[in-house]
Amino acid sequence: xxxxxxxxxxxxxxxxxxxxxxxxxxxxxxxxxxxxxxxxxxxxxxxxxxxxxxxxxxxxxxxxxxxxxxxxxxxxxxxxxxxxxxxxxxxxxxxxxxxxxxxxxxxxxxxxx
Amino acid sequence: xxxxxxxxxxxxxxxxxxxxxxxxxxxxxxxxxxxxxxxxxxxxxxxxxxxxxxxxxxxxxxxxxxxxxxxxxxxxxxxxxxxxxxxxxxxxxxxxxxxxxxxxxxxxxxxxxxx
Numbered sequence: 001x002x003x004x005x006x007x008x009x010x011x012x013x014x015x016x017x018x019x020x021x022x023x024x025x026x027x028x029x030x031x032x033x034x035x036x037x038x039x040x041x042x043x044x045x046x047x048x049x050x051x052x053x054x055x056x057x058x059x060x061x062x063x064x065x066x067x068x069x070x071x072x073x074x075x076x077x078x079x080x081x082x083x084x085x086x087x088x089x090x091x092x093x094x095x096x097x098x099x100x101x102x103x104x105x106x107x108x109x110x111x112x113x
Numbered sequence: 114x115x116x117x118x119x120x121x122x123x124x125x126x127x128x129x130x131x132x133x134x135x136x137x138x139x140x141x142x143x144x145x146x147x148x149x150x151x152x153x154x155x156x157x158x159x160x161x162x163x164x165x166x167x168x169x170x171x172x173x174x175x176x177x178x179x180x181x182x183x184x185x186x187x188x189x190x191x192x193x194x195x196x197x198x199x200x201x202x203x204x205x206x207x208x209x210x211x212x213x214x215x216x217x218x219x220x221x222x223x224x225x226x227x228x
Binding site: 004031033035042044048056057059070079085091093095101102103104105106107 | 117147149155156157159160162199203205210214215216217219221
């Protein structure tokens with residue numbers, strides 16, 4: 001099966017600009033997650049979709065972050081406006097059922113300058 | 114709330130030596146436990162997981178881990194490492210019940226295998 005696809009792989013933007021990250025999940029994986037790793041810190045949970053519904057968005061840092069999952073397929077994570085502290089690697093992961101383990105994408109490295 | 118502590122941020126070893134990467138967790142509920150590996154310029158790959166049953170779990174690439182409930186540990190081991198095992202390793206936990214599926218990660222251990 002095809003893996004989890006994220007793009008872009010890298011993005012460099014200026015402070016105040018908008019960036020949209022995209023994740024294409026494995027077909028049939030209803031659970032989709034976004035995680036972020038800021039330099040030198042642990043990987044942290046941002047939010048969890050079950051199909052098109054937000055199950056848990058307790059990890060979203062603030063209202064500059066907006067995640068959507070159109071029709072329960074691909075998901076986007078928009079940062080508007082971007083700040084310097086938003087720099088990091090954003091991972092998407094999908095899961096068919098609980099306990100079977102996540103499949104992670106390769107991540108998007110976001111640099112805000 | 115859950116937390117994961119990876120006691121070593123960096124572990125340098127020589128090729129063909131044994132290695133143990135330590136992981137301790139804290140949780141008020143039953144958990145699933147995972148080890149993930151990130152090779153340079155790649156995403157996270159599942160090495161192994163503990164869901165239930167035997168406390169000794171075998172994973173890919175010759176790695177294994179042992180769940181110790183009394184010590185709340187899930188240490189990762191390999192009897193003989195290769196240069197290609199150089200990567201960052203992450204221990205993670207999630208609730209085993211309820212509606213909370215998210216992973217809580219440790220800070221990672223960078224394993225460097227030297228010739």
